[in-house]
Amino acid sequence: MSDARSGTTGLTARIERSWQAGGPLQWALRPLGLLHLGLVTWRRALYRAGLLSSATAPVPVIVVGNRLVGGAGKTPTTLALVDALRQAGHRPGIVSRGHGAERRDPRAVLATSTAREVGDEPLLMQRRAGVPVWVGHDRLAVARALCAAHPEVDLLVCDDGLQHLRLRRTLEVVVFDERGAGNGWLLPAGPLREPITTASDVPQHVLYNATRPSTPLAGACARRSLAGLVALDGWWSGQAARADAVDALRQAQSHGSQVLHASAGIGQPERFFAGLRALGLRIEPVALPDHDDHATLPWPADARDVIVTEKDAVKLTPERLRRERPGLQVWVAPLRFELPTEFTDAVLADLRRAAAQPTSR
Structure with missing residues (x-):
């Protein structure tokens, strides 16, 4: 396979290869992986204790994210979920960080926007989803700006942001692909951003962008072609x-x-x-x-x-x-x-339960 203009050269490429092959480099990185685990655990503890602040958006929020670096399928999951929510009668909007965008402040993704201005994935979602899409570095600020500009929106889907704890969420969708948990180690000793068993205060739904589950976590498998x-x-x-x-x-x-x-x-x-x-x-x-x-x-x-x-x-x-x-x-x-029916039914059921208990958001 051609590897034209590869963005992972030198040491970075060696590190990524060590995740599969093991060896001295992977062992040497394990202390850093343990440090990363400690920092992730400590940060979540600070949010749970209220020492780091989080806040709600004006409407319920579904966060779609992954615990593994690389493309696990967050954006197609977001698009398919938005379509399912619209069919169920919701009026969703999409929040995204806008990877690679020139600006960091909240702003709308328009038909006239460019990938350089808002990021390639938000621009694709704007073309495909037919719903308001806003981007910015602070997803909480983006969520509030989108809702202020579009009062008809009754639900937000956050593309990525599983680790963006400043934005409180109503439920989470955790996406895995065929790589599963890789070698089970956190960066840089492995490909994980956080442990796959990381607990949450809200319902979690696991979706596999693969033909079969690739971790011990129970979940549904999407169909792609x-x-x-x-x-x-x-x-x-x-x-x-x-x-x-x-x-x-x-x-x-x-x-x-x-x-x-x-x-x-x-x-x-x-x-x-x-x-x-x-x-x-x-x-x-x-x-x-x-x-x-x-x-x-x-x-x-x-x-x-x-x-x-x-x-x-x-x-x-x-x-x-x-x-x-x-x-x-x-x-x-x-x-x-395509999302499995049992997956979308479970998500919609959790949204109904959350709506019946507004103080839980």
Whole structure:
């Protein structure tokens, strides 16, 4: 697999490899992992004792987060959950930190916003969810600003923020993928931000972005697949992905030696590549750092067809592609992410219980 423009070089790459392989480096990092565990435990104790302050938003809050570094599937979970909440009659909004955004103050994500201004994932959510999306460094301030600007919103979904204890939540959704708890150690000795068994004062729902549970925690498994392909200009105009576009590329490959490049600037790019292979496509993968800004187009000069994720598509305008790479066809492969009925039913039941006890928020 190509590792173009990898963001994990040198010592960082060695540390990440040690999480799987073990060895002297991983052992040397264990004292730091224990220190991290102590700091996480102490910080939570300070919040429980009221020595660090937390506060509520004007409406109930569902936090979607993970305990493992990297892309476990928080954003597709948020989008699917927002859709389920809307179908149940709620009017949700989305709060996000806006990773990589230029500014830290609370602000709305608009159709005219750029990934540089608000972050790539919030921009994608604004396009996909059809609900107010606001970003900022302080999620509590963002939640209050969103509710002030949109009084019709009756529920907030916080994309990431499981460790952002300043914002009180009504319930939590903890997302794992096939990596489970990794080697079981906290950073930097392992990939965990906090222990997977970290207790909470509110109901927790575990969702696995995998075909089967990958930790001992009971939870439901989401169903994911690629929805097909849509040309980049069609994606920007709101067209849906189509299976016949996949068929056309697959047929073209069967009649010749057409090279099809696929790039992904996400936490787990191999998951995207595996999805394309499952569609019967032969690809040349280009793995990019998570949140890669695409300031320079990452594909070979002779590339003619390229497939990208939606998270990367928000940083690629058709006008720019026509200007910089005329003749290049860029395809977008949206993710289809389905929540199990028992999962959404349990979340909705907890929301009803919380509404019946408003003082518990």
